[in-house]
Amino acid sequence: MSEALATETVLDVKNLQTVFFTNSGLFRAVDDVSFSVRRGETLAIVGESGCGKSVSALSIMRLVPDPPGRIVGGSVMLEGTDLLMLDDATMRDIRGNRISMIFQEPMTSLNPVMRIGDQIIEAVRLHQKVSNKEAWKQAVDMLRLVRIPEPERRAQEYPHQLSGGMRQRAMIAMALACRPALLIADEPTTALDVTIQAQILALIVDLQKRLGTGLILITHDLGVVAQTAQRVIVMYAGKKVEEATVEALFETPLHPYTRGLMASIPAVPSPDAKADVRLVEIPGMVPSLTKLPPGCAFAPRCKLAVDRCRQAYPPLEEARPNHWAACWRAGETVEAS
Amino acid sequence: MTEQRALLEVNELVKHYAVRGGILRRQVGTVHAVDGVSFSLGAGETLGLVGESGCGKSTVARTVLRLVEPTSGAIKLDGEDIAPLSKTALRPYRRSMQIVFQDPFASLNPRMTAGDIVGEPLTVHGLAAGKKKQERVAELFQQVGLRADQMKNFPHQFSGGQRQRICIARALSLGPRLIVCDEPVSALDVSIQAQVINLLIDLQRKQNFSYLFIAHDLAVVAHISHRVAVMYLGRIVEIADKHALFANPRHPYTQALLASVPIANPKAKRLAPMIDGDVPSPINPPSGCAFHTRCRFAIDRCKTERPALKETGPGHQVACWLNDGTGRNE
Numbered sequence: 209m210s211e212a213l214a215t216e217t218v219l220d221v222k223n224l225q226t227v228f229f230t231n232s233g234l235f236r237a238v239d240d241v242s243f244s245v246r247r248g249e250t251l252a253i254v255g256e257s258g259c260g261k262s263v264s265a266l267s268i269m270r271l272v273p274d275p276p277g278r279i280v281g282g283s284v285m286l287e288g289t290d291l292l293m294l295d296d297a298t299m300r301d302i303r304g305n306r307i308s309m310i311f312q313e314p315m316t317s318l319n320p321v322m323r324i325g326d327q328i329i330e331a332v333r334l335h336q337k338v339s340n341k342e343a344w345k346q347a348v349d350m351l352r353l354v355r356i357p358e359p360e361r362r363a364q365e366y367p368h369q370l371s372g373g374m375r376q377r378a379m380i381a382m383a384l385a386c387r388p389a390l391l392i393a394d395e396p397t398t399a400l401d402v403t404i405q406a407q408i409l410a411l412i413v414d415l416q417k418r419l420g421t422g423l424i425l426i427t428h429d430l431g432v433v434a435q436t437a438q439r440v441i442v443m444y445a446g447k448k449v450e451e452a453t454v455e456a457l458f459e460t461p462l463h464p465y466t467r468g469l470m471a472s473i474p475a476v477p478s479p480d481a482k483a484d485v486r487l488v489e490i491p492g493m494v495p496s497l498t499k500l501p502p503g504c505a506f507a508p509r510c511k512l513a514v515d516r517c518r519q520a521y522p523p524l525e526e527a528r529p530n531h532w533a534a535c536w537r538a539g540e541t542v543e544a545s
Numbered sequence: 546m547t548e549q550r551a552l553l554e555v556n557e558l559v560k561h562y563a564v565r566g567g568i569l570r571r572q573v574g575t576v577h578a579v580d581g582v583s584f585s586l587g588a589g590e591t592l593g594l595v596g597e598s599g600c601g602k603s604t605v606a607r608t609v610l611r612l613v614e615p616t617s618g619a620i621k622l623d624g625e626d627i628a629p630l631s632k633t634a635l636r637p638y639r640r641s642m643q644i645v646f647q648d649p650f651a652s653l654n655p656r657m658t659a660g661d662i663v664g665e666p667l668t669v670h671g672l673a674a675g676k677k678k679q680e681r682v683a684e685l686f687q688q689v690g691l692r693a694d695q696m697k698n699f700p701h702q703f704s705g706g707q708r709q710r711i712c713i714a715r716a717l718s719l720g721p722r723l724i725v726c727d728e729p730v731s732a733l734d735v736s737i738q739a740q741v742i743n744l745l746i747d748l749q750r751k752q753n754f755s756y757l758f759i760a761h762d763l764a765v766v767a768h769i770s771h772r773v774a775v776m777y778l779g780r781i782v783e784i785a786d787k788h789a790l791f792a793n794p795r796h797p798y799t800q801a802l803l804a805s806v807p808i809a810n811p812k813a814k815r816l817a818p819m820i821d822g823d824v825p826s827p828i829n830p831p832s833g834c835a836f837h838t839r840c841r842f843a844i845d846r847c848k849t850e851r852p853a854l855k856e857t858g859p860g861h862q863v864a865c866w867l868n869d870g871t872g873r874n875e
Contacts (some may be wrong), residue, residue: 222752256734371823401597402761403820406805428735431807472739474768476791476806481597487743487768490736 218287218389218422219245219268219307224265225281226260235497237263237277237409239446245390245422252414252425252437252454254469256494260446261426265392266425269309270299287389305335308383312395314375318367324351325363328382333384350381354411376413384415390422397432410438418472430473434458442466445495445505452531462533464510465490504535512537551585551621552722552755553609558582558618560601560608564828573632574828578604581618588722589749591756593770593787595763595802597824601779602759602822606725609757610642611635623725637863640670643655643716647728651707660686660696663714670719685714690744692797708736713744717752725757730765763806767791772860775799778827778835781854783872785861795872834866842873844856 226238238260245251253261266272270291284291286306291299311317319327328347332338338346344363351359354377367375376396383391393412397405413436416423425437432453433440440457442450442465452461463465468510471488492509501507507517516536524534559581564574579601586592594602599703607613609620611627627638646652653662658797664682667673683693689710700708709729715722726745730738746769749756760766766773767787774784775796783796794800801819820839825831831838837847846866854862857871865872 248734256736267792373823402763403597403801403805404823406807406819407821409807429807430735430809434809434811434813435807439784458809458811469735472736474739474742474764474809476764476767476803486746487739489740489743491740493706493737494734 216247217244218247219424220285221268221282222285223263223277223282224264224267224284226263226277226279226368227273228277230276230495236446236500237497238267240282241443241446241448242282243441243448243451245424245452246419247422247471248420249439250416250423250437252427252433252440253443254427254430254433254440255443256428258445258494258497259443261443262394264307264443265394265424265426268390269303269307270294271303301335304331304383304388305386306388307390307392308386308388309392309394310376310379310383312398314372314379314399315367317379318375320367322366323363324365324367324378326368328363328378328385331382331385341467346385347381350385351378353415354378354381354382364496372400373407376400376404376408380408380412380415384419387419388421390424391416392424392426394426395428396425398427398429405432412436430470433444442469444499446497447505447521447534448532449506449535450531451524451534452528456528456531460528460531462527462531462538462539463506463535464512465506468509484498512540552588552590552623553586553757554619554621554624555585555605555609556583556619556621558605558608558620559616560604560613560707561616577779577812577827577830579615580606580830582776582779582781584774584781584784586755586757588724588755589753590772591749591758591770593757593773594757594776595743595761595766595773596776597761597802599778599824599825599827600776602776603727605776606644606727606757606759610725610809612644639723642725643719643721643723644725644727645712645716647869648732649705649712650700650732652712653708655700658697658699658704659691659711662700662711663696663718666715666718672692672719681718682714685718688717688748689714690740704737706740707732709741710744713741713748717748719753720752723757724756725759727759728761729758731760731762737767744814745769775802776808778824778830780835780864782836782865783861783863784854785858785863789858789861794862795857795861795874796836796865797867797873798836798840800873834864842867 222242224238224241228237241264255261268284272279279292301323325344325347328350329343331384332343332346348359348363351362356362356374356377367531397408427433437454440454441448444465450466468490472490474487490509495505503518503520504522507513522536524532527533527538558579560579562576562578563572564576582605596602608615615628619626622638627635636863660682660828663685664678667678682696686693686696691710758769771786773787773790774781777798783799794803804819822839825838833849834847834852837843852864852866852870854864855870856862863872867873
């Protein structure tokens with residue numbers, strides 16, 4: 209990746225706010241979240257269920273179900289165009305063309321009654337003026353690119369004839385068929401076995417480098433983050449609580465939630481590891497978005513919480529160069545580490 | 546902590562499923578779900594069972610509990626073979642063996658209160674009723690970190706982690722000797738996983754029962770287990786003390802599996818897949834060593850002869866023809 213490529217911003221999300229109107233009240237699923245992705249860069253969004261990571265992705269794609277959801281504020285600039293300002297027809301031209309998305313469960317996101325090749329053609333012909341024959345050739349080329357053996361034969365097959373790993377490869381082929389500027393992968397390997405996961409992650413990272421695609425990787429697995437991302441944002445209860453380079457985040461996590469997450473995952477034992485250490489628990493549970501406390505949403509579970517945390521939400525501040533955290537006590541964490 | 550006498554001894558356990566097809570529903574094939582699995586589990590010990598989907602780990606667990614009828618093989622609980630027992634003869638043994646499932650949303654009856662769910666096994670086995678039962682349930686609630694006043698709540702009023710605690714309390718209610726945990730934390734959020742894992746370990750230390758612990762997450766299995774068995778296509782390919790297994794894996798499949806786990810440390814980048822392709826179908830498993838189709842070290846012998854588990858170190862067994870049947874030296 210050259211320096212010129214690395215600095216070019218593909219996606220710039222500013223103050224995104226997505227809410228859901230439900231019978232039990234208003235949910236702020238994504239609350240004032242900003243981030244950007246450069247060409248060829250991987251940004252990981254980490255968090256637990258309900259933290260707003262998937263809704264952020266759907267907001268970028270303008271696929272939030274309305275009703276009950278609605279994007280109520282902010283901007284999503286893709287290559288200089290604000291996607292939130294576009295009409296539906298123009299947005300359809302961009303979706304699958306300039307931005308693509310791959311989902312967790314490849315079986316539910318592929319059409320079971322269409323051949324794999326035809327599904328890729330559909331994406332190609334929607335956005336490019338090519339003949340059916342030319343599009344089929346492109347589809348086979350894409351399947352070859354994602355290293356599906358015998359691509360000519362596989363293109364003729366239906367999703368149920370492919371294994372889980374193969375299906376996810378076909379999804380990637382479809383997503384990258386139009387060479388998008390941005391690829392969003394929402395838990396792309398969560399449904400896969402660990403050896404297949406390693407294959408798929410290696411494939412995504414390799415293709416992204418070769419094609420210069422910006423990648424947003426949504427995951428709950430810190431191992432996946434460490435192995436693939438360059439920058440990370442951590443979300444909790446709809447808000448971004450920390451952002452840093454992957455090295456800085458794992459070296460000195462600043463937000464107590466990030467620290468808790470890292471301490472709570474068991475490590476694969478290594479010969480030099482001490483006898484079994486007890487896992488650190490984050491007490492309590494993820495709060496319901498309808499009943500958020502007035503101050504910091506993590507305060508009820510936080511060991512470091514003081515009165516201030518319970519009264520006012522901490523602003524996102526640059527506690528270290530290029531390392532942002534929304535915590536009243538992040539400065540002290542820096543000193544302590 | 547680990548005692549010498551085995552609580553559970555499984556010998557050459559086999560479970561085949563018939564694949565039927567055609568109008569006459571004739572048998573057209575056999576799924577070799579579990580194909581000759583042997584292991585033992587000591588009192589107070591945890592044996593982890595790992596492998597990818599379809600390797601037969603859940604079938605082993607269910608067959609051991611006789612929730613699934615074994616095709617052949619012996620399952621000895623405290624020296625008594627329970628595999629041939631009739632349903633009635635099996636009943637007294639059921640008390641000693643309990644299970645915690647993966648999905649705490651599907652394994653709790655939504656129309657029963659949490660207290661009734663935990664107390665039901667006591668009623669079924671006629672162990673306690675009325676006030677005595679209530680007291681025992683309250684005690685169980687407290688043991689798993691729930692409050693006694695939550696007994697009257699229904700499952701939907703609990704979070705995922707709390708529901709899994711209810712499942713654990715139910716499993717504990719009969720004072721079992723063996724608890725099978727089938728992916729007990731896979732459906733839970735990362736921050737909640739640690740709570741449940743710690744609870745499982747604490748309970749075992751206090752009550753000295755054994756776990757047969759199944760999960761696909763190697764780090765979780767390694768954390769909770771004393772010994773780990775690695776399965777591939779219905780067979781155990783390697784079994785060892787967890788430290789020996791992770792420090793010195795001998796089977797090429799174990800090595801690939803361990804190398805595939807993404808490490809939560811950006812400095813240890815190593816995203817190089819060790820094996821290509823997918824797990825073959827258990828309907829027509831490959832001849833010889835089932836792994837030879839994906840193994841880059843396979844020799845001719847692997848294609849024709851099935852390797853048996855062979856001792857390569859104290860308590861470390863591996864089924865691989867490399868190096869005179871001692872597996873690959875890394």
